Each structure stands twice: as structure tokens, then as C-alpha cells.
Amino acid sequence: MATQAENSSFAPAGQAESFSTPARNHHHPSSISKVRVVLRIRPFLPQEISSISGSPTCCVSLQESEPSSDEVTVLLKDQETSRNECYKLDAFFGQEDNNVSEIFEREVRPLIPGVFEGYNATVFAYGATGSGKTYTMQGSDQLPGLMPLALSSILSMCKCRGSIVAISYYEIYLDKCYDLLEPKEKEIMVWNDKDGQMHLKGLAQIEVDSMDKFHEVFSSALQRRKVAQTGLNDVSSRSHAVLVITISTPSHDGFDNAVTGKLNLIDLAGNEDNRRTCNEGIRLQESAKINQSLFALSNVIYALNNNKPRIPYRESKLTRILQDSLGGTSRALMVACLNPGEYQESVHTVSLAARSRHVSNFVCSAHKNVNSHVKVDMEAKLLAWLESKGKTKSSQRMGLCQSPFPGRTPSSVKSTRKLNTCSRSNDTKAVRDQLLDSRSSPCIAGKNLFHGGVYADKCQEAQTTAAAETNKERYAVPACANASEPKSAIPDESLSREGEARTNKCVDVVTPSPVNKEIKELQSPQRKVLSPIDLNTGKSHFTPLDPKTPKLHSIADGRENNFQELGTPLDKFTARSSSLKSSLVQEYIEFLNTASRDELLELKGIGQKIAEYIIELRETSPLKSLSDLEKTGLSSKQVHNMFGRAARGVLEKFIHNP
Ligand SMILES: Nc1ncnc2c1ncn2[C@@H]1O[C@H](COP(=O)(O)OP(=O)(O)OP(=O)(O)O)[C@@H](O)[C@H]1O
Incomplete structure (x- = not known):
């Protein structure tokens, strides 16, 4: 040997x-690498x-x-x-x-x-x-x-x-x-x-x-x-x-x-x-x-x-x-x-x-241009949702979103994009107008995630739909899981992309004071039981399959549609907290897709190498969910930790600057 x-x-x-x-000096017959x-x-x-x-x-x-x-x-x-x-x-x-x-x-x-x-x-x-x-x-x-x-x-x-x-x-x-x-x-x-x-x-x-x-x-x-x-x-x-x-x-x-x-x-x-x-x-x-x-x-x-x-x-x-x-x-x-x-x-x-x-993926489904990029798919989903649901309220919410993340606010990018999307059809003109109106309307801006009446209801309705669509996969117990263990799992964000797209626009409004209240509650001793996000690990404790999960009613049902019906204060809080998590996840992803390198580095949990990975990754395929970050080689746990750190940073900011 x-x-x-x-x-x-x-x-x-x-x-x-x-x-x-x-390396050879002469050329290979087909020297393309x-x-x-x-x-x-x-x-x-x-x-x-x-x-x-x-x-x-x-x-x-x-x-x-x-x-x-x-x-x-x-x-x-x-x-x-x-x-x-x-x-x-x-x-x-x-x-x-x-x-x-x-x-x-x-x-x-x-x-x-x-x-x-x-x-x-x-x-x-x-x-x-x-x-x-x-x-x-x-x-x-x-x-x-x-x-x-x-x-x-x-x-x-x-x-x-x-x-x-x-x-x-x-x-x-x-x-x-x-x-x-x-x-x-x-x-x-x-x-x-x-x-x-x-x-x-x-x-x-x-x-x-x-x-x-x-x-x-x-x-x-x-x-x-x-x-x-x-x-x-x-x-x-x-x-x-x-x-x-x-x-x-x-x-x-x-x-x-x-x-x-x-x-x-x-x-x-x-x-x-x-x-x-x-x-x-x-x-x-x-x-x-x-x-x-x-x-x-x-x-x-x-x-x-x-x-x-x-x-x-x-x-x-x-x-x-x-x-x-x-x-x-x-x-x-x-x-x-x-x-x-x-x-x-x-x-x-x-x-x-x-x-x-280097061939970008594209989505082919009946209502979309076959060559359109994934981003268009997201917009189409948002547009479809807008058209099918109460345009007025949800679109107002879309125009009002404020990113909790630092640097350039991705929400502003998002709002512009959504405006363009809305202006595509006459049918959605009203939405666009309301979006513009809503920006200058402080009283609408005052509506918030947790006390926003119909807005919050819309949000919950969308979440419930999304959760129903994805529950099956998200909470599937791995083959090796112990059957006696509770069926809580980290939500697979990639499996809830559509849900996020729908949910996103109605959970964006985060106004400081009521949120602060909720955040303080999140930090209460009960947090470990209640919060959908473990602030230390970024993991979710939210368990929609649990029969005890509050049932949410749609506004279309004509029933009173707010968190009053959700049972115990604990149930209400759990349901509301899940909105906060969705909102943060969505804003986080938007931020990662639009932030400059320096802005990425400002975020807790992101260093030079990860910032570079993210920039390279989003060049070909914008991030749609937290799990897309795993394409950078991070494990699911690392991704959730990274998000958890960023979210914790944001929450701390709220708490310290009420
Ligand atoms: N063409 C095939 N015909 C029959 N069996 C196949 C064929 N391809 C794969 N398998 C079987 O599928 C199983 C998984 O394949 P294999 O072990 O090659 O996967 P792998 O991708 O190398 O997995 P790992 O990354 O875990 O090593 C094996 O039992 C293998 O015999």
C-alpha cells in the first residue's frame, strides 16, 4: 500500500x-466549469x-x-x-x-x-x-x-x-x-x-x-x-x-x-x-x-x-x-x-x-404565471386573501404595520409592495385607498393586536384556518417519539407558509402600550406554560391540537367575535400570544430578506458568517419561513434560538422603553 x-x-x-x-494550461474540450x-x-x-x-x-x-x-x-x-x-x-x-x-x-x-x-x-x-x-x-x-x-x-x-x-x-x-x-x-x-x-x-x-x-x-x-x-x-x-x-x-x-x-x-x-x-x-x-x-x-x-x-x-x-x-x-x-x-x-x-x-424555483398553479417568482406567489396569496376576506379592516392593518426590528423597516418595503399588489385590480382599489387613509389615521393605528376587536378577530380567524390546514403535518409525532409525551412540537414554519402569508397582514399592528402589558405578562412566572414562544429557546409551546385549545369564531359567523368567548383568561392569553409570535416571525423574515449586511449584524444572534449566508441564500430564493434558514446549514434548534434571541431583544426594548 x-x-x-x-x-x-x-x-x-x-x-x-x-x-x-x-491546473492545465490548455483548454479542456468543454472547459465550462x-x-x-x-x-x-x-x-x-x-x-x-x-x-x-x-x-x-x-x-x-x-x-x-x-x-x-x-x-x-x-x-x-x-x-x-x-x-x-x-x-x-x-x-x-x-x-x-x-x-x-x-x-x-x-x-x-x-x-x-x-x-x-x-x-x-x-x-x-x-x-x-x-x-x-x-x-x-x-x-x-x-x-x-x-x-x-x-x-x-x-x-x-x-x-x-x-x-x-x-x-x-x-x-x-x-x-x-x-x-x-x-x-x-x-x-x-x-x-x-x-x-x-x-x-x-x-x-x-x-x-x-x-x-x-x-x-x-x-x-x-x-x-x-x-x-x-x-x-x-x-x-x-x-x-x-x-x-x-x-x-x-x-x-x-x-x-x-x-x-x-x-x-x-x-x-x-x-x-x-x-x-x-x-x-x-x-x-x-x-x-x-x-x-x-x-x-x-x-x-x-x-x-x-x-x-x-x-x-x-x-x-x-x-x-x-x-x-x-x-x-x-x-x-x-x-x-x-x-x-x-x-x-x-x-x-x-x-x-x-x-x-x-442557479435556476430560481417558480410556482406553477392555476392562477399564477408559471415563470413568476416565489415572491409573486406570496403576493398572490395575500391578494387572494384580501379579496376573499374583509378588505377594509385587514388592509388597514397591512398599511399600519410597524416593524419591531431595527434598521430599515421591512414593513415599509412590504407596505409599498402590498400597495402595488392592491392596485392591480379595480376590485382592490378600495383596499389601496384605505391603506393610504389608514396611514394618516391615528385612531385606526391605535387598534392593536390584543385589543383590536375586529382586527384581532380577523387575525385569529386567519390563524385558525392556517393552523387547521397545517396542523396535521406540523404536529405529526416523529416515528421515534415517545407516545406518552405531550404532542407539543416546534411548529414547522415551512409547513405553514401559506398560513403565515395570510396571518401576517392581520397581526402586524403592534402599538407600544398594550403590547407592553402583554409582554410583561409574558415574562411572568406563568410564561413557561402560557407563552407560545419560550423566550430562552425560541421554541413554541403552542399546541393547537390540544382539545383545550380555544375555539375561535369567525366574524362571518355573525357571532361575537373577540377573545371574550375564549374561556378562561389563561385561554385568552394563550390565543393572543400566538398572534404575537406570528407577527414577530413574519417581521423577522421580512427583515432578513430586506436588511443590509450591517443591519443584519445589528440583530442579536447574527454574526458575520450567518449574515453572509443569509444574503447569499435570499439572492436566489427569498426566505419564506424560519425553516428556510436551515438551508444555511443551521439546525432547527439553532434557527429557533437565533429567532428567540432577536425576539427577546425586541421585547426587551419594548419593556425598557415603554
Ligand atoms: N433503487 C433502489 N432500489 C431498491 N432499494 C433502494 C433503491 N435505492 C435505495 N434503496 C433502499 O433505500 C434505503 C435507503 O437507501 P440508502 O441507505 O442508500 O439512503 P441514503 O440516502 O444513503 O441514506 P443516509 O443518508 O441515511 O445514509 C436502503 O434500504 C436502500 O437499499
Whole structure:
């Protein structure tokens, strides 16, 4: 067994010390550094079929596109809520039995000749836990995955070219690199030389000349990879595993001047929604690192595909190591893997994949322009809501909102946008007028969230509707949850986007004095029981599924519609507090979407790095919910903590400046 530093037979003179291939001066036949992003849907597993009555429906489908188009449009549809989203990607591989070999033929095989010519290439399987990444890369005994298929193809090409092939196999666990072929106690150090080439000090390389040899070496290395049972996958990978196939092809004077190229085949660890796992302790740490490094990878691909002057390779160990194999003259392919039964998870994977490819997602539903951006979707929802509900009051509220967050007030941005929205139709002219009126009307401005009569009622009505729509998903107890535990959970904001959009406009009015009163109450000893937000953790204690949750009546019912009917003062307070939380969440998101870098930094809980992440993220896809922040690699808990800190800062301000 040779190591990278010692072995020169695979890395000829001039490249002997370099595991990587030096950048070439000449141009690759197609020297565009774009990363292709393709989608692979795994079939339903037998247990998934038997656990569902009737045959399960796949949440992803391919939309018809122009025959000449070099991209595909996929539709993700949630069967239960009929929410849907469309994304554009480079190719789609459906649930067919052996879509892996098709991916190999169409996407991976074409990369191989370039590696023989000295260009690097990288293929990675990306997706949520249990979506079939390992299956795609390794395959099964009957159906080989991309790793054995690639090696087999390379070995057969070696025969006529006289090339030598060596493999290395390492994992990146908790942002540290470990050799899987020749385990060492210490991590493998990464360094780059003066020419910018990456080196993995001491990483083993083993020459392979047959598939038998490969299986022998590889199968024992596989056993060493860190896996764990997570509640979502029995054998869940906790690290990114990288198989490097290095090809050295002799030149006319033999191996002294051999041409070396390498193919990285990467089985990424799965991104995880920690609300669905039993993760805690080390599992939670792993998960946070995994999510962070996946976001860093997505940032690198995004920057490459958009010809950004700075490629953020240094944001994670993985991207740092891959620096010589992503971008420049290298070619890369991302295979985004999906579990056909998981809508929310699929949206997360595909949106990040599409973001990497830099194709903004767009919403296609009957009443919207297919090419419109998500923002338009939000406006359309607001407009529809305005039209269907009492225009006057709710629109007055919209015009009055005041952001509790510092710096430029996002609400002012929002108000302008909403005015434009309203002015689109004659039907909504009245709304616009009232909006304008309301701005100069102090008595209307005096109505507030908690004592606002019809306004508060509207708000509650919208919230009740939204909660009813999303309850099912939001409060689903994870498979691993203890049945005896109370069914309170952190509300999944992403699942309540529509609810937030509707709710948002009627919870904006926050006038200082009555709110102060409520805030003081929030800080009372009962707070832990009552408040929908735990001010320390940002987590919600609000439990709408609880039969004791106050029932709210709509104004349309003609019944008295305020908090008087809600039962005990405790019930009333709980219901009112939930409005405050919605309001703060919405304002927070608006703020994150519109604030400058410096303004972001003013907010408690946001540092330089997170501010940069947020700015990069919102460039392609404005944040719609708190859970969108998880795309930056933050865990759900970190996001809620971050929001909690900002909210606490705002509340403290109210308290100290009544
Ligand atoms: N094409 C397929 N045909 C049959 N079974 C499949 C297929 N793809 C995936 N599976 C099965 O789905 C399950 C999950 O797949 P796999 O372990 O590859 O997911 P993963 O994305 O690597 O998960 P993790 O990130 O947790 O490691 C496994 O039992 C695997 O055998």
C-alpha cells in the first residue's frame, strides 16, 4: 500500500507529491466549469408500500418540456395539501428499476475520457437521509452503483491506453478527514502548496487492476465508514465518503511524464431535519456539521455556476479538499436523490440543488404565471386573501404595520409592495385607498393586536384556518417519539407558509402600550406554560391540537367575535400570544430578506458568517419561513434560538422603553 506523499508511480514527475492534478494550461474540450444537477427518484421500498393503504403516490413528476430544451422541469406535489412547486434541473431519472445504470451511461461515462487526459471530475450523491445516495453510489450485489460501474469502465479503458489505476477512500466526519483504506488514529491533514494544489498527507492509495481486487479492498473499507441508526434510516451514513480513482496514463516517454487525472465519487451524508429524528448529543452535532458542509458545497457550486469572482471553498473541509476538482477545468455532477414519499424533504433537496444550478424555483398553479417568482406567489396569496376576506379592516392593518426590528423597516418595503399588489385590480382599489387613509389615521393605528376587536378577530380567524390546514403535518409525532409525551412540537414554519402569508397582514399592528402589558405578562412566572414562544429557546409551546385549545369564531359567523368567548383568561392569553409570535416571525423574515449586511449584524444572534449566508441564500430564493434558514446549514434548534434571541431583544426594548 502506498500513501499519497510516498508514492510516485501514480503521480508522475511534477505531480508526484500532488494528489491532485495541477491546473492545465490548455483548454479542456468543454472547459465550462458548470456543475450538472440531475434528479434521481428511488422506488418505494416494500415496507413503504405495505405501510400505506392503497398504492403510494410519488410526490415528484416530470413535466412536459420543449423537445429541444436541455433542461427538465419537475413538479413536486404534496398529495395531502395539494401544495406544489416546480424546479428546473438538467435531467430526471424516475423510479425505474435500474435508473442508476442509466445515470451512469448518460451522465458519468462521458466524464471518464477527460480523466484519462488529466482533468479531474467529481460526482456526488446529494439528498436527505434514506433517499438512496449510498445505493446510487455503491449499489447492491445485483445492481452495481456508480462507483463500481465507473471503475469497471475505467479498467477496461486502461487496457488499451496502458494506464494505471489507484484508489483512495476517505471519509469526512465532523469536518475531519479519515483514511478508510488504511485507518490511522489521527485525522488526515489537508494542506495546499504554493501552487494552490491540495494535499492529503499520508492518505493511502492502492493500485487496482481488476474488479475482484477492487471489491476485496473496498468491501473492508466500507465497514469502517461511520454509520448509525437514526430513526429515519437503519444504516444512516454520518460522514461524507469519497472514493478517489486516480488514473495515470504514460506519455511517450513513459510514466516519468504521465498524465494524471482523478475522479471523485462522493456519497454525501444525508441532510437531516432534526425535528424528524431522535437526534441528540453526538447525533445532533453530526447532523449540524453535515448540514453546514452541504450548504457550503451548495454555495461553491452556486458560485461556480454563476461565475462569481470568489468561490467559497474554505467554508468546509469537504469543499476545501475538492478545490482542485470543482471548478476550473474540472467537470462535476450532482445527483440529487429523492425519497418518493417525502414531499417536504424533497422540496428541501430540490430547492437546494436548483439553487446550486442557479435556476430560481417558480410556482406553477392555476392562477399564477408559471415563470413568476416565489415572491409573486406570496403576493398572490395575500391578494387572494384580501379579496376573499374583509378588505377594509385587514388592509388597514397591512398599511399600519410597524416593524419591531431595527434598521430599515421591512414593513415599509412590504407596505409599498402590498400597495402595488392592491392596485392591480379595480376590485382592490378600495383596499389601496384605505391603506393610504389608514396611514394618516391615528385612531385606526391605535387598534392593536390584543385589543383590536375586529382586527384581532380577523387575525385569529386567519390563524385558525392556517393552523387547521397545517396542523396535521406540523404536529405529526416523529416515528421515534415517545407516545406518552405531550404532542407539543416546534411548529414547522415551512409547513405553514401559506398560513403565515395570510396571518401576517392581520397581526402586524403592534402599538407600544398594550403590547407592553402583554409582554410583561409574558415574562411572568406563568410564561413557561402560557407563552407560545419560550423566550430562552425560541421554541413554541403552542399546541393547537390540544382539545383545550380555544375555539375561535369567525366574524362571518355573525357571532361575537373577540377573545371574550375564549374561556378562561389563561385561554385568552394563550390565543393572543400566538398572534404575537406570528407577527414577530413574519417581521423577522421580512427583515432578513430586506436588511443590509450591517443591519443584519445589528440583530442579536447574527454574526458575520450567518449574515453572509443569509444574503447569499435570499439572492436566489427569498426566505419564506424560519425553516428556510436551515438551508444555511443551521439546525432547527439553532434557527429557533437565533429567532428567540432577536425576539427577546425586541421585547426587551419594548419593556425598557415603554
Ligand atoms: N433503487 C433502489 N432500489 C431498491 N432499494 C433502494 C433503491 N435505492 C435505495 N434503496 C433502499 O433505500 C434505503 C435507503 O437507501 P440508502 O441507505 O442508500 O439512503 P441514503 O440516502 O444513503 O441514506 P443516509 O443518508 O441515511 O445514509 C436502503 O434500504 C436502500 O437499499
